[in-house]
Amino acid sequence: MFTERLDRVRSSMATLGVDAVLLSVGSDLPWLIGYEAMALERLTMLVVPADGPATLVIPAFEVPRVVERPDLFRIDGWGETDDPIDRVVAALGASGRLAIGDHTWSRFLVELQRAVPSATWTTAGEVVGALREVKDEAEIAALQRAASGVDRIAGALQRGEIPLIGRTEADVSAELSRRILAEGHARVNFAIVASGSNAASPHHHAGDKVIGPNEVVLCDFGGTTQEADGTPGYCSDITRCVYTGSPPAEFAEAYGHLQEAQSLAVAAATVGTAAGAVDKVARDRLALADLDQWFLHRLGHGIGVEAHEEPYLVEGNDEPLAAGNAFSIEPGFYIADRWGARIEDIVVATDSGPRALNTASHDLAIVEA
Ligand code: ZN
Ligand code: ZN
Numbered sequence: 435m436f437t438e439r440l441d442r443v444r445s446s447m448a449t450l451g452v453d454a455v456l457l458s459v460g461s462d463l464p465w466l467i468g469y470e471a472m473a474l475e476r477l478t479m480l481v482v483p484a485d486g487p488a489t490l491v492i493p494a495f496e497v498p499r500v501v502e503r504p505d506l507f508r509i510d511g512w513g514e515t516d517d518p519i520d521r522v523v524a525a526l527g528a529s530g531r532l533a534i535g536d537h538t539w540s541r542f543l544v545e546l547q548r549a550v551p552s553a554t555w556t557t558a559g560e561v562v563g564a565l566r567e568v569k570d571e572a573e574i575a576a577l578q579r580a581a582s583g584v585d586r587i588a589g590a591l592q593r594g595e596i597p598l599i600g601r602t603e604a605d606v607s608a609e610l611s612r613r614i615l616a617e618g619h620a621r622v623n624f625a626i627v628a629s630g631s632n633a634a635s636p637h638h639h640a641g642d643k644v645i646g647p648n649e650v651v652l653c654d655f656g657g658t659t660q661e662a663d664g665t666p667g668y669c670s671d672i673t674r675c676v677y678t679g680s681p682p683a684e685f686a687e688a689y690g691h692l693q694e695a696q697s698l699a700v701a702a703a704t705v706g707t708a709a710g711a712v713d714k715v716a717r718d719r720l721a722l723a724d725l726d727q728w729f730l731h732r733l734g735h736g737i738g739v740e741a742h743e744e745p746y747l748v749e750g751n752d753e754p755l756a757a758g759n760a761f762s763i764e765p766g767f768y769i770a771d772r773w774g775a776r777i778e779d780i781v782v783a784t785d786s787g788p789r790a791l792n793t794a795s796h797d798l799a800i801v802e803a
């Protein structure tokens with residue numbers, strides 16, 4: 435798998451005229467060689483020259499953490515008094531056009547720009563990110579496993595098996611987090627619990643508020659799995675809303691429109707459709723009920739080894755969806771001081787149509803506990 439990915443990176447470098455790719459912290463590196471750099475002040479950087487072997491420049495004492503793959507890259511461990519920038523420059527060979535990982539600390543980029551003044555720079559997103567956007571069968575299967583895990587949690591929430599009334603949002607968030615880990619994820623990326631008027635804030639931070647009866651409770655949660663060999667896996671991300679009692683007609687009606695907007699957008703996410711056009715389908719449907727003014731964010735984001743990545747389903751993105759793109763479809767409405775709602779599924783564009791990986795019910799579940 436890694437060999438094939440490295441080959442694809444090299445051929446894309448040739449097409450784009452990139453002489454070397456430099457990857458540090460972030461998701462490109464684990465996607466490419468199965469190793470995740472620690473976000474520390476000591477530089478870890480994989481150097482992939484267009485011709486010549488790849489080199490992982492890494493603090494010497496972290497070498498034991500690396501699963502060695504000598505067919506893919508050699509390891510250059512640097513000591514505490516060595517200059518890692520020198521090591522990177524040595525591994526580069528000829529400079530030219532260099533693509534550096536999007537999440538690399540700017541400090542290292544600035545030092546590299548000083549060390550190789552003749553180089554021109556672009557982002558690794560242009561090279562590696564573009565490849566990561568198209569998932570193969572194994573990646574889709576991994577995303578499906580992650581999605582099924584959080585689907586089971588959503589089901590428990592909808593059946594009232596996760597008590598809500600009388601608990602703080604933070605407490606429920608902690609339970610969702612424990613369940614995410616129990617469902618085979620290696621880490622929790624977020625577990626938003628927003629009740630009542632807090633649901634009007636799309637990224638509400640679960641806090642001390644005690645969940646009461648007759649409130650909407652918006653839960654948006656997900657994590658990252660781990661492959662059997664310990665390499666970082668794929669992300670899950672789901673949003674479901676429940677109501678602690680019987681919802682007022684006005685809310686139930688708005689929620690019904692949201693439900694329709696969400697399923698219309700899923701159906702519209704076909705191969706060849708511009709990402710921005712899918713966003714518009716949801717927005718136009720919400721506009722019929724005058725709810726589009728409260729739909730405050732883009733429709734969705736790509737997902738893979740990173741929770742948010744390309745392609746973004748947002749107005750102005752004219753890129754057509756490709757088979758193998760995986761992304762969220764998550765319209766919502768957020769009415770300040772009142773309430774809010776969102777429904778989110780992960781969807782894969784396939785040649786036989788959009789395939790939703792999440793299958794938990796979209797209905798507004800009424801829970802009385
Ligand atoms: Zn979000
Ligand atoms: Zn989400």
Ligand code: ZN
Pocket residue numbers: 671735762764778
């Ligand atoms: Zn999302």
